[in-house]
Amino acid sequence: MNRIVSLFQHHPSHNLNVYFTAGFPKLEDTRRILKSLQDAGADLVEIGMPYSDPVADGETIQISNQQALENGMSVKKLFDQLRNMREEITLPVLLMGYINPVLQFGVENFCQQCAEVGVDGLILPDMPVDEYLETYKPIFDQYGILNIFLITPQTSDKRIRQIDENSAGFIYMVSSASVTGSQTGVTHDMEAYFARVNAMNLRNPRLIGFGIKDHETFVTACQHAAGAIIGSAFIRVVQQNENLEEAITTYVSSVKQGL
Template sequence: MNKINRLFQDNTDRKLHSLYFCAGAPTVDMVPQVLLTLQRRGIDMVEVGIPFSDPLADGPVIQAAGTVALRNGITLDKIFSQIDSIKDQVRIPLVLMGYLNVVMHYGYEAFFQRCVATGVSGCIIPDLPFDDYLNVVKPIADRYDVRVIMMITPETSAERIRLIDRHTDGFIYMVSSAGITGAQQSFGDAKVDYFRRIDAMQLRNPRMIGFGISNRQTLESAQAYAAGTIIGSKFVTLLNETRDADKAIDKLNEALAQ
């Protein structure tokens, strides 16, 4: 069974915790150390960001990390190689998150082959058109048993959400707002109403809520209406400041308690 599916199947009694970091930042060779540290510290799933020169969905924190990573010389090949070096030690699901241009340039077949070879369980491609996913990408990903995770936002129609739910597997990435990534101090009534509305749809796939989670209020608001949460910008900031995944998690846990 795919590790993503197993994670949700085996943990229906607790909220899951996923973190995102950008491969290649702050240093080019940090991927193995960060992944093994996050696993040891009890993180349930990790998203490894593939930096891109024009990241439309990313806020200033992740854009800056991507710029550093590209200057450091990180490439998709190097990311795969670093993950491959520790694949026998990694038990948690790994998800690659990157833009369509990078994956297309690498080649869909080659990309999903490398995912399987290195133990990557899924990918998120924010700018992948859904029709292209259905007709081109999904058949290849299914052949390699790799999950392609789709995103929804407060502006996604109920009809579209049902369509995504019907044709995807693993989990649905529920973006807290229609804007770019970035830490927020609170989720207002409109966002909580959105969380509640999607929860009431009783979708087949579990949902993880991301974008903006950085303290106790945002964490608990998201956890109340989903299987778990994804934290990106806050952890990227702390990792950049500390240059040490253990210290970054310590500081993140302090922030999430406030």
């Protein structure tokens, strides 16, 4: 069974998914951060594939992308870094990024490499749902790689149901129509959106992303979904601390305190 599916079956609530950018702050920090997140108690991890034009991301993640690329990060380098990770990493691992580098690498080659190193799923926000279903789903299925779709407050009920029917693992529930790292707190509009989606009784669990940064926002998100995703706030933690292991342990513990 895919590790993502297994996680939500055995641990259906208060799941913490942490995003970080591969090759940031330093080129060879990828595995170090991944292992530290596992040791600190993260439930699953998204590793960002640096891209030169991350349009959906705010300044913090844009800066981490640029620095990682300047450090020499690439898709090939990332797969090299993740080789043999399953000797020490047991939690679900996803790669997140934009479709262009995947197309350049070759979709089948990319999925094959994911399967070989032990990646469980992909999040490609700019890949259209219809294009995935028509062209790429058989390749993803062949290699056992889940494709995680995003929904926003603007996504229609019809599209949400289509995504739910063609998904496994979880649905990435973007909290607002903004860029990453820009929100503070949960607004009434967001709560109405969360309630609308919950009332649809979807078969897949949801994780809420964009605007989650600390214990308070994590707990609030968990009232409406199976957990939440932290990105920009975590990037700032690794950006500002030399002792990564200690900083990561402290931060994850503060987010999940008492849970």
